[in-house]
Amino acid sequence: MSIFRPLSDPADPNHYEVAGVKVICTHCQNQMFYENRVQHKIHEPAYAEDQYTGKMATALICSRCSMMLTFTDKPDKIVV
Numbered sequence: 270m271s272i273f274r275p276l277s278d279p280a281d282p283n284h285y286e287v288a289g290v291k292v293i294c295t296h297c298q299n300q301m302f303y304e305n306r307v308q309h310k311i312h313e314p315a316y317a318e319d320q321y322t323g324k325m326a327t328a329l330i331c332s333r334c335s336m337m338l339t340f341t342d343k344p345d346k347i348v349v
């Protein structure tokens with residue numbers, strides 16, 4: 270079972286950059302990721318519930334170890 274299926278066609282993993290810094294897997298140091306759009310679940314107090322539900326984020330899933338890194342800003346794909 271995997272929730273890490275890329276949304277786009279069976280694309281090869283890509284390199285990504287966020288805030289001018291190349292994304293590197295914090296677990297295995299891999300630099301190739303699959304991109305996926307995910308619901309950003311934030312547990313907030315009840316009064317803020319409406320404000321935060323339904324926010325989308327971009328998840329980068331390491332092509333080697335499946336570590337998932339989540340960014341609320343869309344990472345830039347690096348063409349190498």
Ligand SMILES: [Zn+2]
Pocket residue numbers: 294295296297298299331332333334335336
């Ligand atoms: Zn990894």
